[in-house]
Amino acid sequence: MKTIKLDYENILSFAGKDVILSWQGKVTEAYGKLMGKTGQGADFLGWTNLPGNTADEMLSDIEASAKKIQSQSDVFIVIGIGGSYLGSRAVIEALKPNFFNEKSETKTRIYFAGQNISSDYMKDLMELIRDRSITVNIISKSGTTTEPGIAFRLLKDLIESKYGEQSKDRIFVTTDRSRGALKKLAGSMNYKTYVIPDDVGGRFSVLTPVGLLPIAVAGINIRELMRGAGDMADICKSDKIFENPACTYAAIRNQMLKIGKQIEVLSMWTPKFHYLAEWWKQLFGESEGKEGRGIFPASCNFTADLHSMGQYLQEGQRIIFETLVLTENEEKNIFIKKDPENLDELNYLEAKNFDFINKKAAEGTSRAHHDGGVPNMTLRIPELKEYYLGQVLYFFEISCALSGYILGINPFNQPGVEVYKKNMFSLLEKPGY
Ligand code: PA5
Numbered sequence: 001m002k003t004i005k006l007d008y009e010n011i012l013s014f015a016g017k018d019v020i021l022s023w024q025g026k027v028t029e030a031y032g033k034l035m036g037k038t039g040q041g042a043d044f045l046g047w048t049n050l051p052g053n054t055a056d057e058m059l060s061d062i063e064a065s066a067k068k069i070q071s072q073s074d075v076f077i078v079i080g081i082g083g084s085y086l087g088s089r090a091v092i093e094a095l096k097p098n099f100f101n102e103k104s105e106t107k108t109r110i111y112f113a114g115q116n117i118s119s120d121y122m123k124d125l126m127e128l129i130r131d132r133s134i135t136v137n138i139i140s141k142s143g144t145t146t147e148p149g150i151a152f153r154l155l156k157d158l159i160e161s162k163y164g165e166q167s168k169d170r171i172f173v174t175t176d177r178s179r180g181a182l183k184k185l186a187g188s189m190n191y192k193t194y195v196i197p198d199d200v201g202g203r204f205s206v207l208t209p210v211g212l213l214p215i216a217v218a219g220i221n222i223r224e225l226m227r228g229a230g231d232m233a234d235i236c237k238s239d240k241i242f243e244n245p246a247c248t249y250a251a252i253r254n255q256m257l258k259i260g261k262q263i264e265v266l267s268m269w270t271p272k273f274h275y276l277a278e279w280w281k282q283l284f285g286e287s288e289g290k291e292g293r294g295i296f297p298a299s300c301n302f303t304a305d306l307h308s309m310g311q312y313l314q315e316g317q318r319i320i321f322e323t324l325v326l327t328e329n330e331e332k333n334i335f336i337k338k339d340p341e342n343l344d345e346l347n348y349l350e351a352k353n354f355d356f357i358n359k360k361a362a363e364g365t366s367r368a369h370h371d372g373g374v375p376n377m378t379l380r381i382p383e384l385k386e387y388y389l390g391q392v393l394y395f396f397e398i399s400c401a402l403s404g405y406i407l408g409i410n411p412f413n414q415p416g417v418e419v420y421k422k423n424m425f426s427l428l429e430k431p432g433y
Helices: 017-021 024-036 046-053 056-072 086-095 119-129 146-170 181-189 209-217 222-235 245-258 271-288 309-315 354-371 386-407 415-427
Strands: 005-007 075-079 109-113 134-140 171-176 192-196 263-268 296-301 320-329 376-383
Touching: 005 245, 017 245, 024 245, 024 386, 046 222, 046 386, 056 134, 056 146, 056 209, 056 222, 075 119, 075 146, 075 209, 086 209, 086 271, 086 386, 109 119, 109 146, 119 146, 134 146, 134 209, 146 171, 171 181, 171 209, 181 192, 192 209, 209 222, 222 386, 245 320, 245 386, 263 271, 271 296, 271 320, 271 386, 309 354, 320 354, 354 376, 376 386
Parallel strands: 075 109, 075 134, 134 171, 171 192, 263 296, 263 320, 320 376
Antiparallel strands: 005 376
């Protein structure tokens, strides 16, 4: 079976193999903390074992719920913020056809709510779904987060007014095993509830019911996703920098920071990866950005952003390194035809397909950025399939944990996100603030 590959050729003129290898001591120490569960935040390492430890019954239960949701719903709304929605959205958008909600054969359309407090967004969504059959999945580990909480109030109200006694079949809850307001409500209303394990934090929860239920509702094979993650877990069973791609990536990232590259741009070459980049930004940003440290994670959608951010990347401050994410084989292809007039002078592309041209654009860009002082790596994904996406998710999670430990921070907390909440609560005159 093929695997994802990290190609670091365009790093070597900025940091040779010997320089990357000089991180071996730190990588070994970080790897030991992660696997031995002896580092900071060790109570939140349950995600490392998810591919091997998730019971078959759990997957079957999720698949059964997904079938029920598909059969009873024109629309399925995933309510959650941060780690409670980004993983499922990343996988769904990567693996479903573009515009899948618009396709006539799509029976259950999927929408997301609770990631913003925009009245426009909520009003438009409510109008869109009002006359359709609806099921919602409210996802919140704490059960107290404001954004999904207020979105759920509105949607619960709509469901209750439409379905009365039968409402409980249309509300699925994913939350903490025992704590929080949502757990209490789910218990009292007898909603079908999935548990987010205590030892898995939001941004590492895509392979728990947090991600798996919405992904299964989208008709994606969650067993293949888990199998890919499991195979990546096996590949990551080494602390040797050039044997384990997560160790390679973690070592290179820290070396880049050491030479002043404070920003990592993840550049995506298909619009389907927009949310994969959003998930990655949360994973690394919330995990590493603390105590005045960390690499700032940014992303670009190419080639669109080559016509905007491309200028900065090529000639702006030399504080950036880049990781390109490329799919080796695009399933669908579309070819350029000959035009007898050739007024646009594009006949030289005759019979070439879009994917071929996209790959040449990526190759040209990685060379140009390298020559302009932006070291870059490429993560190569063999195909856009569940199995490989499972590998990608697990690869980034392990890399993030290792990278954070090398950096010397606790990758599993997020004390900084409380500050805005305190101010907002006080401005909203919440009792006690
Ligand atoms: O990674 C995290 O812990 C956060 O991004 C959370 O996922 C996010 O804040 C949502 O929290 P909750 O699931 O408690 O509503």
